[in-house]
Amino acid sequence: MLPEIGHFALILALCMALFQAVLPLWGAAVNNHQYMAVAKSAAQGHLLFVLISFAALTAAFITHDFSVAYVAHNSNSALPLLYRVSAVWGAHEGSLLLWALILVLWTNAVLLFSKNLPREMVARVVAVLGLISIGFILFMLFTSNPFDRLMIVPADGRDLNPLLQDFGLAIHPPMLYLGYVGFAVPFSFAIAAMLGGRLDAAWAKWSRPWTSIAWMFLTLGITLGSWWAYYELGWGGWWFWDPVENASFMPWLIGLALIHSLAATEKRNVFKAWTVLLAIIAFSLSLLGTFLVRSGVLTSVHAFATDPTRGVFILIFLVLVVGGSLALYAFRAPKIKSTGEFQLFSRETALLLNNIILVVACASILLGTLYPLLLDALNLGKISVGPPYFNSVFVPLTAPLAVLLGVGVFLRWKKDEPQRVLGLLMLPAVISIVTGVILSLLLPEFKVAAMIGLILAVWVAVATGYQFYSRVNKNKKLTTALLEIPKGFYGMTLAHIGVSVFIVGITLTSLYSQEKDVRLEPGQTYQLGDYEFEFRGVIQNQGANYVANEGLVIVRKDGEVIQEMKPQKRIYRVQKMPMTEAAIDAGVSRDLFVALGEQLDSKGAWSVRLYVKPFIRWIWLGAIIMGLGGLLAAFDRRYRSVKIKQSVDSESDAGVTV
């Protein structure tokens, strides 16, 4: 009964979404306040029904209702409660339901925080979000209904994919989706602004906090995914340029570009058409990511749900949403005038360069991801583009970004003097070169790449710190001066410090990691770097729904035991899938990583994989700091006190340039 209620609630949610999309849009067009007011109640009803639907599916998982096909395929009576709940979004149908839920949550959040916005604007934004929701709910009802019943109820379920039975992966998809779907908000703002012809600084101001928050979630989601791949897949790497990873990385890059171009649009009234385009692209790439993952166009490790009919549906949806908005853009953009002017040597130029680099980086990833597909479609054969391409293209493209960051933060808006900036930059440049060189000499082995990486990291940190210092008003008491600085500025500073930490992490991890695969008999030891690993043998262990071979490895440094590590090799009972659970000793300056390979002979010898990974935590730490910076920036006071100077109905104020 409960699954049918969930199914029915989904249909009602679709009806609500239709109201939410059509009436406010119509109302905004003919200036009818009652129609526009429908936006709010329809969005609330929409939320209610999607929540009921989501709760019904969750209940089916918790109560082991294997008559529901989706539950039978993705759960098992031995599955622990935490993973029964996270299994709701563990496969295709449920993850779409999560998508829909998050979209309607964002919609209601927009309504909650947009009391000061013009009525038409809110109506249009909510309506566009409703249109997107219609597409997703239809997709679910037609091709991927999570509530489908099985004619013959199986005695037990087929279990959740063991790869997904992990805490990191339980929270990774919601974070990622909050980011993906979050870009729907700046997208809707851009569409609404184009529809209404209000592309002014106020529009950029409204979009900024939403963009920052969506980007923060995407950052955290990607970070969680990277961390999960590191400890769960047993490969010891943190990024693989897998198509699905790329699918989340592309909107991240464009979102980052959008954050920076919105700043210029709000402050200086420049790059308007460009900013609108970025907002459209960021969300389009989120949809494209969904398409790539769900359609089976690209074969990848992650693509656990592939089905061509679904692909066709998403493609049509993609054409309507992206094609429609780009057509609107082509129609409206020629009339958008950027009123701000700036000279070549200015912060505007620096932000433009930042945008160009990010967009080119994203384009190169898009090319690498789709190139195999293009060749295939042209009948030129099938190829696989691997990490060598991405590393050789991406690293040289983004290193200048770090240099630019340090220069850009010193530049004034509109116009600046090269002499002044050069003078300002001298000291930070000398500090970072000296510090970078000294630090790289302290490393166990001198490498030029490490020196460059460290100089860049110090450069970003020093420039950011110096910029912050210059912002503090020296004539006031320190606490007052610090309180005066807006949160947006704190957010930017924090995010840029995150960049510095991140650069340290990737530089040292990729250049100084030590890895070794060794055959070890019980009692044998192996020395890797400063650490001595002693293998004590393997015992059998029972888990809730798996059996495990658990190894014991004692790690010593300078003769003293520093850690006992217990890597596991699990076989999950239902899916018979072998899983590697690496043992990791995490530390600020290094991770020790031990994974069990295969049993080699009857004497108890195993192949064991040993890693010493210096500073790998800094990669994720840096990313988290960046994300928190985005969050902090979104809470800047001025986003909350949006004052509308002109009357809502007048279309002739100075800011309107369309």
Place this chain on the structure above:
Amino acid sequence: MWRYLLPLVAFIVLVVFLSVGLSLDPKKIPSPLIGKPAPTFSLPDLHDAEKIVSPESMKGQVWVLNVWASWCVSCRAEHSILNELVRSNKDIKLVGLNYKDTLWKGRSWLQQRGNPYYANAFDKEGRVGIDWGVYGVPETFVIDAEGYVRYKHTGPLNWQSVQQELLPILKELSTKKQVGAKYENHI
């Protein structure tokens, strides 16, 4: 004016490619090799350059050729399945074709992930891959006792394809082999 249309045009081109891509099923590429004698080759073994791996040396037994490379993402997912496959079916002769790889990378890959292969031919230049019509990595072929190609799977094997296709074919071919030399090949 035109430059504002550019994003839309680029998107339309992309959609055309995506829709063509959607209609292609990587698993349904017809292989002209099915029913034909397996293309011959003679390549050094990945672990021992002195040792030669060739289809001739496998004559008289049913064997599986798996094309893989250390740079191939999908091979990672496939590898644990190969390990498990060989562990639970000890009589499967799985021969690897290490395609466009380097000795060092190929070897350390096997060291890290386990070596399910009976032998591994090292095809550095990928020439043998061309003879076998390899579209992409990974691909898997089944060759019967007479040396004829009987089955081809493009893309990574998963449990479903192993249980429903690979294992039944192997079983069928080995029974035929036991029935004896009378088996005729129907092309």
